[in-house]
Amino acid sequence: MSRFYFADTGSTYALPFILNRILTILSLSLYYPWERAIQLKYIYNNIILDGSHFDFLGTGKEMFYGYIKLLVLIILFYGGFLVLMALDFTLYAIMFLYIFMAIGFIFAIPFFIHSGLKYRWAKTQWRGINFGYRGELKEFFNLYVKHGFFTLITLGIYYPWFRCQIQKYITGHIKFGHLHFEFRGKGEDYFVIYIKFILLIYITLGLYIFRFWRNIFNFFTNNTIIVDNEKGEKYKLTSNVTAWSFFELKVINFLILIFTLGLGFPWVLARNMKFLIDNIEIPDNFTTDHIRQTETDYNNAVGEDAIDMLDIGFI
């Protein structure tokens, strides 16, 4: 049996999913943080490493405050736009849209990413050992704005380097007990993936998308390293996903969603997680028995902004 896998097919989440979805709808989505907490618990508890499951310790209540802030922002955004449209100030409405979005991209997104990471990792546990994210908002913000600016003035050509810088910073500040992580991906390699995509997507009538997704998945996984400073060892993660398996995943997920009118979401979620987790291979010489607790005091410091906008992306 594999050391690292996702244990469920989706069926245990089916009932909680329906009930929580209904509650979210009836509460005009105010219940959503609680739903999210249960979903994350479901995901984490089914990720198994060396026979032990992960834990998500966050609660809906903690996430609620951050969620309200986000909701206010969204209401302001749509409300402002719609009011201006209704008053026939179409030009102002469009300007409002652009300005709001520009400000959002520059300021709000790095902030949300930062607080999301901090919260999520502080609430992640395995065998009682806490994870943690030790990035600093100011550093991350500067990095994001600087490289974001380059991306903007190069009309997006710089994006692969931007993405790699961000990933490097984030991954480099994730702690798992005394272990930490490292990201080694190079912007130029990521750039090549994009160039190939642009060249081949039309020739292959779009079918190249699956190979593109595979390349991205492998790029991020194969460039992620676990570092154990006490032993002086580094362990490289690997993945060998094929384009065909991506095709199978996406097509079947699509069919499930269509034919169940969305009620098959738990199975789609489980299939996605299984794909993600089962395809990440951990080297055999990496042992998990002696990871030392280092992040305990860290855990309590969080809670300022429990925003959880992050997607399911685990690493």
Place this chain on the structure above:
Amino acid sequence: MAKGKYFDGLTSSEHEATINPSLQRLGIIISDPYGRPKFLDWDLEDIEIEYNEFAKRVKLENKTEPRKRIELELSEFLSIQDQLPKNLRLGIRSNGLRKIWLFGAISLFIIGFLIFSYFVMLPYFAEKVAINFPQSYERKLGLSVFESMESDLDIDSTKSHDLQLFFNGLGYDESKNVQVFYSKTNDINAFAIPGGFIVVNEGLINSMNNYKELQGVLAHEFIHIKHRHSLRILFRSLSSYLAISLVFGDINGILAILIQNSNELRSLSYSRTMETEADINGAELMVEKGFDPQGMIELMETLKSHTPNIENEVFKYLATHPDLDLRINNLEKVYSNQAKTLNADSLIFKSIFLNLKNDR
């Protein structure tokens, strides 16, 4: 005695543990790295219990730092839970079945409620909104739709003027807000735009046999406007989109739909009930104003003679306009025996009609 796994909160090493509850204490036996047994003793007051439904494990956590924990399979835990104080027990064994029933009943109720709101309450509120929608906004909406279509319609202003005279003479519209247009389009068609615009195509007028049919078609379209059929359809489809995107949590979709739909107003089709309503109420309006409702029936006959005969039952069922024969039947049932007091102005209508029809 029950078997579980012990984690000391300092490292990730996993120890096999045997736990043994007694009064006030929890005795734990683990084996140390050299395989020798080690005895631990937890005060029950320090322990918190949590059942993890997805991992199907019971977690007993000792709150004193560093937080230590024992994880047990559910069945293992249930075998010792009677020996623990009440606050460290799970309600599962006794309540399990009742919980499932309650859960089922609540979900059923909620699903039923949702279905009810989707099919009954939502259309009701949509209808209310459509009816109470401010007239000025409706006018504005209609005007923008009309303006966007105007270039395709090829409006003849002189004939539109005549048509307006014809319409005003009918006296259907007491508020005198409705504008009527003559379009030089060959489709055998006429339509109403919310806010008070009626467009009649040249193709339709030329295929008519007499002025009564024109009275009929104007009555029909006027009812669509008066009863705000377009708005009602719009709000109905909007509200169901809204409900669906709420279910899938897609807030972005809503805005897109709002924008998209204001354009789609022109391609909206009325429901069968609305068409029937426009027929019947239109004919009633004609009678009320002293015109021969036979015009409405003759209009249907004209339309019928210009419609390719569709024999296929499936098509008949799918068509939005109720089958013309059916519409004629409906009308005849109500009005064939009605005595008519004819409006005296029929000569004027006749001459305007002939003018519209023949003057090329």
